[in-house]
Amino acid sequence: MTAAVIAFALPAWAGVQAAPAAGTSVKDGVDAWSAGNYDGAVRIWQPLADRGDPDAQFNLAQAYKLGRGEPLDLSRAEALYGMAAAKGHVQAADAYGLLLFQRGERQRALPYIRNSAARGDPRAQYILGVAHFNGDLVPKDWVRAYALASLARQAGLPQATSALEQMDRSIPLEDRQKSVVLAQQLAAETQANRQQLTASSELGTHAPIAVASNAPPPARPAAAKPEPQTSPAPAPAPVSKPQPAPAAKPATAPRPVTSGPWRVQLGAFGVAGNAEALWGKIKGRPELAGHPRALVPAGKLTKLQATGFASKADADAACARLTAGGFGCLPSRD
Template sequence: MKQIWGILAAATIVSLAPPAFADVKAGVDAWQQGDYDKAVGAWRPLAQAGDPDAQFNMGQAYKLGRGVKADMAVALDWYRKARAQGHIRAEDNLGLLMFQQGDRAGALPYLQRSAARGEPRAQYIVGTALFNGDLAPKDWPRAYALMNRASAAGLAQATASLKQMDKYVPAEQREQGLVMARDMGSKEVTALADANSRTSATPVAREGPPPLATATLPPPPDAEKPASSKISDRTAAGKTAVRTAEPPKAAKGGAWRVQLGAFSEEGRAQALWSSLRGKVSGLSAYQLFLVKGGAVTRLQAGPLASSADAARLCSAIKAAGADCMPRKM
């Protein structure tokens, strides 16, 4: 049977460079105000000079066709340049866009690293590949684990695929997958914290992601029918569901915060905070910080006791469609 893949739409992400790069910040302000030509004009010379945040932003501009004519090949080139300098969001977007453009085999290494950091769209793609034995050797326990992680992050496609997997993956392999999924959750925190420690980029501000196309995960040609009621009686909403970790508790006097974006208008930061409080369980327990620097207001929350706690909170925030990065104060 022909494999059917969901086409994942990458979120609209704009990166804000460290304050020293005033032109990058000016470009972000212009972008947020809808002046895309001005934003691209500010970023282009810095990108050509090698600034990874500006390179990432140029990739976004060409992918979305804002300020320039949409050109996926040029977007990929800018993402590759930024990724080569350790820009994590560039690597995430590079893998997703390569996959969407048909270079699935070339995208797989990037998607695997993104999946290890907890990127749910990458987890969905890699999990589908492992289930179908497409691009990678078939591995149903790991496929089930990755699909559980993506579903727990709120990706509707993954939840639908899990229900189909329950019809074909034997109970023993599903149990193995659940154990893997819990182990993946702890490793994602470490991988994300390590990635954040190796990049100079400050948090990115993300617009709401466009809806994801509905995915269909067909059974592979040699899939076995459910062997007994012992399998069919266990649903994804029951015993096979992954238990998602609660966000870490706020720590009085902790040295860590999470940064959710930088904005030219304080009202936009307040609006994002209000929106996220309704989407992220436990976020309202944290203190809101609006850190002003020049014409920019940075939205932060905390305090948290450690980098691991900050990374865990970021994972929950990212699952709600916003971007996030731990910051030590």
């Protein structure tokens, strides 16, 4: 049976994920941004970015990407992400790869996408999983495709659920069972990569990111022709399952650390009840499990934060998943 080709449904850009740097000036910009003073934040970050500060470059790229404090300009955002990524800024590298992929530079984006997926970014896991399913840019590997899409779904990425529904139509039960074991292995590797990032963060350095490769990109096999079907097959949306998927055990995830100096800010509200309402909506997400809520007064605003992250890398990882799920997020330190 010829498998249908899954079209990429790119994850939406959402929220601000600006990470405060060690420098006081950069953090001042983060504070201004979280209070809604986007113009002031940009004025703080611009000279620092011009002098090559990677955190300021990343933050300024976020402003251009979101059109806050500066006119929306994805080309300028991409250039700034690239500058910060070249200095080892992990979040900038993640965003840079996604922007490259979004505008069709898929071969240039692939090394970044692979590295992001290895760090557990659900957007990158989804893109790489669909690529392995189609045999597009990477070798066709249905076991790996299903494992990566499953990890992205566990992180709450809606596109991954739709992709898995279509994969269920084509991937044999035996391969789906193998993917459960592979997903657990990938999750363990992701945790090891995060621990390395944590060590680098604690040393006050950026972890190096291997994005340059002299090897040629993988050969691109011919795309499989869609099989005749009664429901549409373009973007990952068809819902038709000839046989039920096995009850996959979720990949073993580390227990969340509930004590630590890092927090993730989920929003700043003029009405405290709105902060409570957002917490009621978001508190069940796995990346916030075991992390207590904090309502922090800030002038006329109330900041909603989840507390107890052991390191900046842990807070960054939680923010990446929250952002992928459509929630704003801002790492900060006590």
